Amino acid sequence: MAATGEIRRSYWRRNQRALAPWLFIAPGAFMFVIYVVIPIFRSVTISFYKWDGMGPKVWIGLSNYAELWGDPAFVVSLKNNFIWLLLYLLAVPAGLFMAIFLNQTVRGIRVYKSLFFFPFVISQVVVGLMFSWFYAPGFGLFYKLTQMLSGTGIAILADERFATYGIIAAGLWPQIAYCMILYLTGLNNVSPDQIEAARLDGAKGWKMLWYVIIPQLRPATFIAAVVTVIGALRSFDLVSIMTQGGPYGSTRVLSYYMYETALSEYGYRMGYGAAIAVVLFLIMMLFISGFIWKMYRDETER
């Protein structure tokens, strides 16, 4: 007994350094496998079946994917996802300029900073509600404003041409605040001697910003871009709160369409929903692996 204990202990001693990281990772990895990796594989499997969530599953191969391409609702959702992606990225430069604007020493600047950051603290659901009222036909502030200016009010969320943009605008409001805070912390780390040196060399205004400040903000820009891209792709809550995908399905995005087909009142097509989820997953993987590759390259370069 003593001997085996000794051997065990010495094995532990010998491999302690190699084993310790794995032991630390183990709980996290366990959760990750159970809640992320396995569900991903399950979703992919389900996407090959026709299944209502309760009855028997029927294998239909790639039929769900074949149906996706002929489904106008899916095409609209995909298109909207790309609009989201493009316009949502505006949050990054907007956040940068707001951060630069607020990065000064004025009496009470902390209060202003907190006020600008406020939208990010509010729940997305509340943001959605506030903007729905803002746009509401008849009594909304925005509606009244357009009515005053042009004679006829524009009900943003009831008009298929504007509804998606209206929702994105609502989403940008907190997202800009988030990017701003990332840049504010980044600006704290901009080295004053480099600015001093640049100033001695006569750099000013835009040149100073573009060649001296922004390069130093690269880590902040990277994080801001990552969270914004992911935020745009998983935009669900605002769509659900503000339009429920309407008017007549024109504001659906992939995540909402997946919810609608698989889980909502009129859904229960688990296989089809899973197929949409897989497509969304692949699009996200495209971006995420790009980011990871960049991070990996940056780390190995050092």
Next chain:
Amino acid sequence: MVQFSRGTWALLAAATVIGAQAHAGEIKIFTDTSDPAPKAAFQALIADFEKANPDVKVTPTFFDHEGYKTAIRNFLTADAPDVANWYAGNRMAPFVKAGQFADVSDVWEKNGLKSTLKSALPSMTIDGKQWGIPYTYYQWGVYYNKDVFKKFGVDVPKTFDAFLADCAKFKAGGVDCTTTGTKAGWPAGGWFDYMDLRVNGYQFHMDLTAGKVAWTDPRVKAVFAEWAKLVKPGYVTANAAGIDWQDALPLLEQGKAATYLIGNFAVAPLKAGGMTDKTLGFFQFPAITAGLPMAEDAPTDTIHIPVGAKNKVDAKRFLAFVAQADTQTKLNVALGQLPVNNQSKVGDDPFLQAGFTMLSNAAGLAQFFDRDAPAEMAKSGMDGFQEFMAHPERVDTILAHLEDVRKRVYK
């Protein structure tokens, strides 16, 4: 003797234990009746049941109305209650077919419900068996602002043409002839139901929602042609697609709109908004095809026993209790709706009385578009109706799309 009596006692004790187990004494009820009035009505119902059956304790869980529709699929398979709320007709079919709702034909048989709940028997029957108990339904129809009608010198229209003529007067006076908020889809479904029921009649509507008729059929196109007469001139509140049904109510209250096609559940919020029996009126949806028997929408709410229920014995007692005439009288007075049991009494509210008379003489009762048509067809249909009400010129594209969906859904 001593031995014998000891045995008897043991038997008796065993019997009581078994008895207590058979009536384990608790049933769990999941329900979506969480709005103030329905919740109070259900709590009163449960209290009455417990009074009549002191050995049973009822534990209700109230769900948010919309969330319930998603939650039910999870809890039926994962953690089933003993009794759950749902809806009649095609909405209950997926659960019956998946073997999630228990057959309660014996409750119907034992309590003679086939005669007392006769009007709802067809919508509760699948494969010749009954799968739940209907406890309430309500009428749909046109609610109108009497003051506005008086101001424009307009009478209740009997035909759709008369209604359109009235609309022209309202429009000229800057009042929306009819209002609605189709954001959630189903208010537009109500419009389609009535247009189709009045143009083509009950049987055609049932065939259409059952997928037996093409959406590109000329008879369907005729429905949309009639509907366009209302939509194209702008007689319906603008931007309806961006408004919830509740948000359209103030327009009727404030006299900015003259009428509203909606279910009787709108009466309570309208009265809370300041309308009274003097200012709020109700009329049956006017006739379109002359001489066609008038069928109505009357969605029925039901209770069911999940297959996974732990205490089916007491759950069945609860179902039988809810089916009773006096229970339904009291429950529906509190709900402000109509009892399904034909021995029950209708509350003396004028809207309930009007609805009761109308439904008693109806040529047929449709459940509602999203209950008669299967879920996927219902969703696409309501999206299409919503689009039609905003862009009536797109009718051909919309119908072609719905026909594609029909071909896939009913395969």
